[in-house]
Amino acid sequence: MVAILLIEDDPLVRRGLELAMSRLGYDLRTSGTGQAGLAALAGDLPDLVLLDLMLPDLDGFEVCRRVRDRTDVPVIMLTARGDDVDVVGGLEAGADDYVIKPARPAVLDARIRAVLRRSTGDPDGLRTHRDLRIDTTALTVSRRGEPVTLTPTEMRLLLTLSRHPGRVLSRQQLLQDVWEHDYLGDSRLVDNAVQRLRAKIETDPAAPEFVQTVRGFGYRFGPV
Amino acid sequence: MVAILLIEDDPLVRRGLELAMSRLGYDLRTSGTGQAGLAALAGDLPDLVLLDLMLPDLDGFEVCRRVRDRTDVPVIMLTARGDDVDVVGGLEAGADDYVIKPARPAVLDARIRAVLRRSTGDPDGLRTHRDLRIDTTALTVSRRGEPVTLTPTEMRLLLTLSRHPGRVLSRQQLLQDVWEHDYLGDSRLVDNAVQRLRAKIETDPAAPEFVQTVRGFGYRFGPV
């Protein structure tokens, strides 16, 4: 359950987002002013802050800066359309991303996931893709409910790949992230590890469902 | 696959950014001097330029101005801490944003995304032209929703062309960027690759909608 704190003065927007976010599975709490928002932060830390730029009491930038002073909670700015200066200022103040109002829930959801992935590695330690479940805190993997035992290297490889679903990772990148040594020459090491991983999590390694080969570039995790 | 050109004279900073950026999925190329940077730009057009203000040969502002004269590639300035004058000057010279050194990779990543979003209008690595969608991180292409499978060379070619819609790219430039070896003599290699690409993404290769021939000069992407 991902907890999000929304700081927004317009009651209409609050209601709308409350509905949309809870439907997407988020735990949304709201504050109507900057002061109230900061106070809420002092108590229970959310996973992310959605921050409206225009607030009645404090400047959005100021709130953002104070949030960042005390915590490392990521912040997404909500700005009015087409205000480029605000974007620069917001990012300067430490915001991780910005979204233009009014935003479609799907867009907001995607941005939230992206920011959470970047900052913490994953939203809640549990990644589910089709019938594959990866628990990134317990370091366990199960397929169709059946537990799958992975070796350390296989686990690190799967974690790295699944951290960026849909994204192509080059062998170079994988070598850096999984093995942590920076080869320059090419190496069949990655290919081999992928093959071993596939043998354990794929039903048919010849037609991989999760770890896909992108010829000439690298590997990509996840069904498109 | 977002291509970035870093112009920075300090080898230490270069190495650091190279590592961090490649881990974030960027394709980073570097030049040590302003001259070298401009030369690299002549053949090899990146999505974005990261430009150090202090260079041994040319002034950062001057480089920025020249980049802007010839291309529409966005520029992010790297400046030393707390130099306000530089910021103003940089933005005046045509820089799209500035970042204070040393910058945390996450911050730099956020700025890059913001600038790219502003310049292309599209969210994270997604280029849309008519009914052609190019996902530059997943390295997938779809036409009217139907996925199109491209070979590595075709993909690199399409990425390079679509990086600068409306701009004519010479065969020489394409050879450098897509094939990375610098032929001097002319070669039918590019023609052939273009033809193969057209066969996959165009409805009627004889009247190409996306990759157009500019006789005597090269090829241009996109409906003007």
Added chain:
DNA sequence: ACCCCGTGTCGCAGCTCTGTCGCAACGACC
């Protein structure tokens, strides 16, 4: 001390891709 598991390396096989060539078609310029 032995055994077993994990991991890195090697080599082979199959397949796709890609560079080259030759000819046809087209357009520009005289």
Added chain:
DNA sequence: GGTCGTTGCGACAGAGCTGCGACACGGGGT
């Protein structure tokens, strides 16, 4: 309208890439 340079297009063979099995080494547990 003719000629020449440029581009489109099909065919082909070699090169490059990836999958996959085999093997050896090393470390930890029994």
